Amino acid sequence: MDSTNLKKIxxxxxxxxxxxxxxxxxxxxxxxxxxxxxxxxxxxxxxxxYSGQDGFEINPGHHLRFEKVEAFFHETSGFSPKDxxxxxxxxxxxENYLANGKDMxxxxxxxxxxxxxxxxYYLELFMEKVQPFFKSFNTLxxxxxxxxxxxxxxxxxxxPIFRGIKGVIIAYFLGSNELDKLIKVYSxxxxxxxxxxxxxxxxxxxxxxxxx
Numbered sequence: 267m268d269s270t271n272l273k274k275i276x277x278x279x280x281x282x283x284x285x286x287x288x289x290x291x292x293x294x295x296x297x298x299x300x301x302x303x304x305x306x307x308x309x310x311x312x313x314x315x316y317s318g319q320d321g322f323e324i325n326p327g328h329h330l331r332f333e334k335v336e337a338f339f340h341e342t343s344g345f346s347p348k349d350x351x352x353x354x355x356x357x358x359x360x361e362n363y364l365a366n367g368k369d370m371x372x373x374x375x376x377x378x379x380x381x382x383x384x385x386x387y388y389l390e391l392f393m394e395k396v397q398p399f400f401k402s403f404n405t406l407x408x409x410x411x412x413x414x415x416x417x418x419x420x421x422x423x424x425x426p427i428f429r430g431i432k433g434v435i436i437a438y439f440l441g442s443n444e445l446d447k448l449i450k451v452y453s454x455x456x457x458x459x460x461x462x463x464x465x466x467x468x469x470x471x472x473x474x475x476x477x478x
Contacts, residue, residue: 267314267377267378269313269315269321269322271374271464272321272322272377272378272381272462273313273322273375273381274377274381274384275381275382276375276381276382277291277311277422278296279381280385280388280389281384281386283385283389284298284309284389284392287300287392287397287421287473288300289307290307294351294352295308295310295351295352296310296311296312296313297309297310297311297329297431298310298311298372301382302404304333304334304404304406305330305332305333305334305336306329306330306331306333306354306357306470307328307331308327308329308331308354308357309326309327309392309396310326310327310328310329310357311324311325311326311327311388312325312326312327312359314323316379320376321324321374321375321376321377322375323372323373323374323375323381324372324373324375324384324388324436325359325361325371325390325429326355326359326360326371326372326391326396327358327359327360328357328360328395328396328399328400329354329356329357330354330356330357330360330400330404331353331354331355331405332353332355332406332409332436334354334406334439335355335406335435335436335439336350336354336355336438337423337476338435338471339353339428339432339435339471340353340374341402341471341474342467342471342473342474343467344467352365355381355424355432356403356409356413356423356424356432357408357423357424357425358423359371360391360395360396360427362422362442363399363422363423364395364419367374367447371391371395373388374389376416388451403423406436406439406440407440409432410433410437410440413432413433413436414433414436414437414442414444414448414459415440417429417430417433417448417451417452418455419453426459427459427464428453429449429452429468430451430452430453430456431452431468431470431471432451433448434448434449434468434471434475434477435471436451438475438478445475449472452468453465453469453472454466456468
């Protein structure tokens with residue numbers, strides 16, 4: 267059976283299971299998505315196809331989209347309206363979050379039996395690992411502590427390209443008295459990160475904050 271049909275079998279099987287949890291598969295996001303008060307919860311499945319190998323491998327992830335944060339970010343981001351819907355505030359693969367990047371949660375699918383077994387596995391993973399993640403980081407206050415308490419500490423749960431940008435936006439919304447300090451710290455980081463390539467994006471966010 268070809269990879270397209272195997273993927274269809276897996277997604278249909280898992281969709282039925284996750285429907286009871288309020289999640290619906292959104293093809294454009296490669297994720298099972300649930301709308302919540304602050305935005306969206308995403309359970310992502312990245313399908314990896316390797317040359318010369320049958321079937322595919324799956325790398326799962328979990329992400330949270332805080333609509334208020336993303337809307338403010340996209341006032342200056344330069345993302346197209348279509349792409350703006352595909353950004354999340356925090357999140358990463360489960361292996362980066364829980365296993366230091368080791369391939370602990372991947373499943374290889376080469377047959378219909380593999381696809382059905384994988385759907386059972388990813389339901390169990392969802393219940394045991396992903397749901398607790400969603401419940402642990404569901405307020406801006408918690409994100410502020412996570413991202414900004416130690417701004418120079420490495421953090422796998424958010425892409426370093428966006429950490430400072432999202433960090434100051436969250437601090438701004440919360441009226442943090444640490445905002446100016448955070449702007450200074452993150453500004454210095456962006457000056458050296460990728461030779462300052464993302465510094466203008468950060469500066470545009472700060473300008474937008476200052477004019478509010």
